[in-house]
Amino acid sequence: MGTRFSREPLIIEDKDILRDNWQPEELIEREEELDMYTSALTPIVRGWQPNNIFLYGVTGSGKTVATRQLITELLDECKNYDDVNLNVVDMNCKSLNSSYQVAVNLVNEMRDPSYQLTTLDLDKPQISETGHPQQQVFDELYDDIETVGGTVLFVLDEIDNIGTSDDILYELPRAKSTYNLDAKIGVIGISNDFKFRDNLSPKVKDTLCEEEIMFSPYNANELQQILRQRAQKAFIDEKYLEQEVIPLCAAFAAQDSGSARQALRLLRKSADIAEDKLRKDKRSERMVTETDVREGEIDIHRQQVIEGIDSLTKHGHLVLLTVCELASEQKTPSRTKEIHRRYKSVANDFGAKPLKRRRVHDHLSDLELHGVLEKRSTTAGRGNYNQYELDVQISSVLEVLEDRFDEDSISPVRAKAQMHDII
């Protein structure tokens, strides 16, 4: 037997190739989008004022990969011309939910000594995330832009996170004329959310959306091509994949989101499961099977729900616990009114001041958004009302809640659930 940590590859040769941040040499199935994108970027090579570009499409539809590829080529090309000084500031706004935070992080990004702006280091200290007036942060940012000079291109990935506070998107494209800057400023906004574009204030839409490129979700066929492109390199031998594996991964992802990221994650998970079975001698052949894919799908979904629950606040957990309690008494689906009534006593038991009705409604919708609860809107009887019930195994929810509260307060619920045989 080998050691516990054997380096011997079993099925996968290079797992990184199956990650969504691996940059393929060629982005396939997106020819049209790349074409439009290229023409939108062309003015930069000529040293002209850049277009502002807005990309939108669901996650995993190739927006970021396309951007990375084209920006790399663009930077290379610009090196050939003395009169073009292109600086790209690339930032992911995933955890930033206001314009203010984006501005602060842009300043820090530009001042980060390890960041390779093609000109000088700014050599100024980083600034803290809170405590400054917004305008002051903007002023710092413009100062830095002017110091860097040339063409400054901002790539703001997942910009939809800032929600309705879109000041920065109004400010940035106009900064040149407002503050008489010499530097040319361009903004590329990348959004996963279609609605974000519609919800932008009209003044922002005018400027930022000069060039819009829409990345549609991949269909099952396109996803298969993408998976094949990567599987060729990632697996020791493609023969180790059952014929149905790639089509099935593609189908699951196409059905749900059309996201290449999701399809890849599933393929990766399936391969993990297969290797695990091999290692534990539960399987004799080097082979990823259809069953592995189906198991992987369940596993990933479950993981997502648990993460969803984990991110909630204390009262979110209390509301969820209330629904569990009702479920354990077979009283779900339950009306919001009923949930709120019961929630009040649950909260009191935990020594927490119960929230008002409205807020509990919000928590319930949150839970639905996370896929933990299922909502049923009813328009029967007097007026319309909502009912909620658990959309996942009560046992997995209780498991997560046990970590949040203490075990003793959860066990009565578990006992009741067991009594009614729903666990």
Add this chain to the structure above:
DNA sequence: CATCCACTGGAAGATATGGCGA
């Protein structure tokens, strides 16, 4: 058919928290 009812969910304001510079 007009009015009422019971509920939903948007909007705005209040409160709590935590970091900043002075």
Add this chain to the structure above:
DNA sequence: TCGCCATATCTTCCAGTGGATG
């Protein structure tokens, strides 16, 4: 320490909805 700032969370208020009621 204080006053200032941003933000998350929560409360208050209220308009809208659509079947029920008389």
